[in-house]
Every structure is written in structure tokens, then in C-alpha cells.
Amino acid sequence: MFxxxxxxxWIDTLLLSFLPGWAATLVECVLVxxxxxxxxxxFAIILIYMERKICAFFQCRLGPNRVGKWGSIQVLADVxxxxxxxxxxxxNVDRLLHKMAPFLVIVASMLTFACxxxxxxxxxxxxxxxxxxxxxxxxxxxxxxxxAGWSSNNKYALIGAMRSGAQIISYEVSIGLVMLTMIVxxxxxxxxxxxxxxxxxxxxxFRGHIPAVLCFxxxxxxxxxxxxxxxxxxxxxxxxxxxxxxxxxSGMHFGFYYLAEYLNLFICAGIxxxxxxxxxxxxxxxxxxxxxxxxxxxxxxxxMVGKTFFVVFLLMWIRWTFPRLRxxxxxxxxxxYLMPMSLVLLVLMxxxxxxxxxx
Amino acid sequence: xxxxxxxFLVLAFFVALFSVLSVTTKRIIRAATYLLFVxxxxxxxxxLLGYTFLGAVQIMVYAGGIVVLYIFAIMLTGxxxxxxxxxxxxxxxxxxxxxxLVGAGLLMFVIIxxxxxxxxxxxxxxxxxxxxxxxxxxxxxNAGEEGNLLPFEAVSVLLLxxxxxxxxxxxxx
Numbered sequence: 001m002f003x004x005x006x007x008x009x010w011i012d013t014l015l016l017s018f019l020p021g022w023a024a025t026l027v028e029c030v031l032v033x034x035x036x037x038x039x040x041x042x043f044a045i046i047l048i049y050m051e052r053k054i055c056a057f058f059q060c061r062l063g064p065n066r067v068g069k070w071g072s073i074q075v076l077a078d079v080x081x082x083x084x085x086x087x088x089x090x091x092n093v094d095r096l097l098h099k100m101a102p103f104l105v106i107v108a109s110m111l112t113f114a115c116x117x118x119x120x121x122x123x124x125x126x127x128x129x130x131x132x133x134x135x136x137x138x139x140x141x142x143x144x145x146x147x148a149g150w151s152s153n154n155k156y157a158l159i160g161a162m163r164s165g166a167q168i169i170s171y172e173v174s175i176g177l178v179m180l181t182m183i184v185x186x187x188x189x190x191x192x193x194x195x196x197x198x199x200x201x202x203x204x205x206f207r208g209h210i211p212a213v214l215c216f217x218x219x220x221x222x223x224x225x226x227x228x229x230x231x232x233x234x235x236x237x238x239x240x241x242x243x244x245x246x247x248x249x250s251g252m253h254f255g256f257y258y259l260a261e262y263l264n265l266f267i268c269a270g271i272x273x274x275x276x277x278x279x280x281x282x283x284x285x286x287x288x289x290x291x292x293x294x295x296x297x298x299x300x301x302x303x304m305v306g307k308t309f310f311v312v313f314l315l316m317w318i319r320w321t322f323p324r325l326r327x328x329x330x331x332x333x334x335x336x337y338l339m340p341m342s343l344v345l346l347v348l349m350x351x352x353x354x355x356x357x358x359x
Numbered sequence: 360x361x362x363x364x365x366x367f368l369v370l371a372f373f374v375a376l377f378s379v380l381s382v383t384t385k386r387i388i389r390a391a392t393y394l395l396f397v398x399x400x401x402x403x404x405x406x407l408l409g410y411t412f413l414g415a416v417q418i419m420v421y422a423g424g425i426v427v428l429y430i431f432a433i434m435l436t437g438x439x440x441x442x443x444x445x446x447x448x449x450x451x452x453x454x455x456x457x458x459x460l461v462g463a464g465l466l467m468f469v470i471i472x473x474x475x476x477x478x479x480x481x482x483x484x485x486x487x488x489x490x491x492x493x494x495x496x497x498x499x500x501n502a503g504e505e506g507n508l509l510p511f512e513a514v515s516v517l518l519l520x521x522x523x524x525x526x527x528x529x530x531x532x
Binding site for chain 1: 361362386388389392395411412415416418419422423424426427430431433434491492
């Protein structure tokens with residue numbers, strides 16, 4: 001596989017040749033931040049177009065088809081509209097918190113976005129506690145949602161925020177337990193090591209067989225709920241709560257919530273593909289040397305993005321197929337079914353690993 | 360002044376500013392939000408020291424857990440327009456003053472008498488403190504020489520008691 005460290009090391013030595021150490025680090029940080037923000041915006045545009053088209057096909061419609069060929073630049077037009085809209089100031093609200101809340105959500109989303117391993121050697125944030133940091137950074141977003149609901153001075157926004165907070169906190173338990181199960185299998189929490197291991201030994205979903213497949217299913221359900229997406233989109237159920245916690249936001253402040261919602265979907269899918277489907281590791285079949293050699297020629301970034309969009313498609317399929325749950329059913333599903341199941345799976349995986357039953 | 364000292368000073372200023380703001384603001388929800396930023400700054404200090412595990416725990420437990428709990432409690436108990444400060448009696452003021460003076464004295468005593476590893480800001484202690492996660496895990500669940508199994512279990516019994524207490528209070532009769 002091509003190691004992206006070749007490129008980053010070349011840039012590093014180039015900058016160090018005419019800049020002092022701190023300035024080179026600063027320039028590198030700015031370059032990486034620019035790359036992340038650009039990717040963030042580009043993926044948001046792709047995801048919104050994808051969601052509208054897939055939703056349309058599931059409902060036997062055509063979807064956007066007026067602006068550009070197959071409606072392909074519809075989303076760009078929407079972005080321009082969003083950018084030029086006025087941000088409305090309201091009376092009798094806590095203005096500081098009202099304006100700060102979207103930034104908390106978007107910062108949490110970008111921090112988790114930076115954890116994704118794009119290619120061999122192209123991880124942005126890569127600690128020895130990568131997965132734990134990912135979970136921690138993801139938990140900041142819920143504060144932004146709660147503050148948005150509180151500071152809007154609107155009962156629908158408040159109820160929406162409470163539902164959303166309760167839902168995200170509940171489903172975080174399952175996500176944490178499922179990730180713990182996979183850490184038992186991999187023995188490391190660093191994203192780069194997890195990917196390298198899967199490139200050497202095979203994808204985790206095959207290595208961990210039965211417990212890993214069940215974990216993958218639980219992760220998809222809990223991840224869908226974590227992103228506030230259907231069939232768990234109670235916080236913003238249109239007919240009952242108008243739009244949930246972001247009902248009072250306009251212009252780009254609303255746009256931040258919208259962006260974060262779609263990127264959280266992408267991040268959720270990206271982590272699923274990293275932990276279960278190998279990240280940038282190519283698909284190998286033991287014994288078929290020629291086939292494996294051909295697969296190695298496909299770059300790691302293509303594998304990573306391809307797998308992620310496959311999982312995104314699965315999540316969108318779920319969203320547009322199932323009817324919405326009630327809030328009590330939603331919490332019962334987590335606390336009475338998913339959490340006990342993931343605890344059992346954790347024990348099962350530990351037994352499998354200690355008896356050497358994994359590949 | 361190396362890079363780490365500059366980052367440390369920025370973080371220290373950030374923590375100090377939001378600590379002051381969180382006790383001087385008159386709206387309780389804003390106090391909780393400023394507390395959140397103080398905790399972010401503390402986590403930043405841990406990351407600066409290279410102790411990523413403690414930094415992530417700080418964000419996870421305090422920012423993602425405790426502050427969310429505070430905000431939930433405020434949302435459930437307070438009213439949206441509830442911005443008025445309660446009037447302070449003389450006794451409360453005196454108690455607050457005594458508590459603040461005693462706290463400041465204790466802190467100054469510890470800071471002055473403690474022999475720090477290095478007397479310079481952000482010297483070469485970086486990355487030495489970073490224990491691998493496997494070492495943390497095995498020492499947390501080890502009953503031997505370096506083990507911390509007993510405090511770990513004691514804390515889990517405490518948390519279990521909290522959960523049962525919460526359930527008994529919340530249960531419908």
C-alpha cells in the first residue's frame with residue numbers, strides 16, 4: 001500500500017528548510033485545518049444530494065432534477081441561499097448562548113471528523129487512545145443541542161432538545177460498549193494500528209465472525225439514533241415539534257446544525273468502516289494471490305471513502321424504509337434490548353478472544 | 360519561551376478567564392457553560408503534557424457527563440426567564456469569604472511548599488508522563504503491588520448505590 005507519510009514528510013522537510021520549527025508546525029496545522037474544512041464542506045454537499053436522490057427513489061419520485069443535469073447543482077444553489085439568508089436576532093433570549101450553541105455542535109463534529117483514518121499514514125488525530133478520544137469529542141455536541149433548546153425561549157425547541165439529549169446520552173452507552181467489544185478483539189485503541197492490523201490479518205467483521213457481525217448491526221442502529229436520524233428522528237418530528245431544537249435558528253446558524261447532522265452521519269459510517277470493515281485496508285481473499293494483488297493497486301483513500309459511502313447508503317436505506325418510533329419505544333429499545341445485548345456480546349467476544357476462537 | 364510555554368500561557372489565561380466569568384455571571388445556565396470551557400482548558404493542559412488519556416477522560420466525564428447533567432437539572436428545575444439573583448444575607452457573605460480565604464491559603468501553601476519536577480514552564484517533562492493504555496488498564500484491575508483494584512471496586516459500589524438511590528426516588532408508587 002502507498003504510505004501517505006511520504007507526502008507529509010516531504011512537506012515537513014520542505015517547510016523546515018526555510019522556516020523555524022514553530023512556524024513550520026503552525027503552517028502545517030493551518031494546511032491540515034484547511035484540508036479538513038474543505039473535505040467537510042465537500043462531503044456535506046455530496047451527502048445532501050445523495051440523501052435527496054435516495055429518498056426520492058425510495059418514494060418512487062425523481063428528486064431534484066431542474067438545476068443542472070439530474071439536479072446535480074441543486075445543493076450548491078441551496079448553499080448559496082443559506083449563506084445569503086439573514087440571521088435573525090430575537091428578543092427575550094440569551095443571545096450569547098443562542099449564538100454559541102451551533103459552534104459547539106460544529107466543533108464537536110469537526111473534531112470527530114478529524115479522527116477518521118483516510119489512508120495509510122494519513123490520520124490527522126492519531127493518539128494511542130484514538131477511539132476513546134473520538135467518543136469524548138463526540139459527547140461535546142449534546143451540550144450544544146441542549147443549549148440551543150434552552151436559549152431559544154421556545155417550548156417546542158426545549159422539548160426537542162430534551163428528547164434529543166436523552167436519546168443521544170442513552171445511545172452513547174451502546175456505542176461505547178460495542179466499541180469496547182471491538183477493542184477486545186483488536187487489543188488497541190489507536191485508529192492507525194486498528195487499520196494496519198486489518199490490512200495484515202483481515203477485516204474485523206470476518207476476524208470476529210458472529211459477535212462482530214452482531215456488534216456491527218447494533219452499531220448501525222445506535223449510530224443512526226446518535227445522529228438523530230429516522231426512524232429515531234423524534235427530536236425533530238416535523239408534525240409534532242415543528243423542527244425540534246433548531247426551530248428558532250435561521251441562516252448559517254441553522255446551516256451549521258444541518259451540516260453537522262449530515263457530517264455526523266458520514267462520521268458514524270466512517271467509524272463503522274474503520275472498526276468493522278477495515279478502513280483503508282483492501283479486500284483480500286486468502287489463497288487468491290492474483291486477486292489480492294489487483295486489490296492492492298486501488299488506493300487506500302478510495303477504499304475508505306467507498307466503504308463509508310456504502311455504510312451511508314445502508315443508513316439512508318434504514319431511514320427511508322422504517323416508520324418513526326415513539327419516544328418511550330425509542331428509550332425502551334436502547335435500555336431494555338440494545339444495552340443488555342451489547343453487554344452479552346462484550347462477554348462473548350472476550351470468551352472468543354481468550355479461547356483463541358477468532359481468526 | 361518555547362512553543363509549549365506559549366500554549367500553556369494561552370490555556371492558563373483561558374481557564375482563569377472562564378473561571379472568573381463562571382462565578383460572576385448572574386445567569387445559572389451561563390455559569391454552567393463557562394464551567395464547560397474551564398474544563399476544556401484543563402483538558403487542554405493534560406493534552407499539552409502529553410497525557411492524552413487523562414485529557415480524554417476529562418472531556419468525556421466532565422464536559423460530556425457532568426456539565427450535561429447540570430444543564431439537564433437546570434432545564435428541568437428553572438424557568439427560562441429565571442435570571443434574578445437571590446439576595447445574599449450577611450451570614451452567607453461571611454461564610455463565602457471564609458471559605459474563599461481558607462481555600463486560597465491551602466492552595467498557596469501547597470504551591471509554595473511543593474517541589475515541582477521542574478521549575479520552568481513546560482520543560483522536558485512532555486511525553487514522559489504518557490503511559491500506554493494497556494498499562495493503565497492492567498494497573499487499574501490489578502490487586503498486586505502497583506494495583507488499584509480496591510479503590511476501583513469501592514468507587515463502583517458507590518456508583519451502584521447512587522443508581523439504586525436514584526431509582527428509589529424516581530420510582531412511581
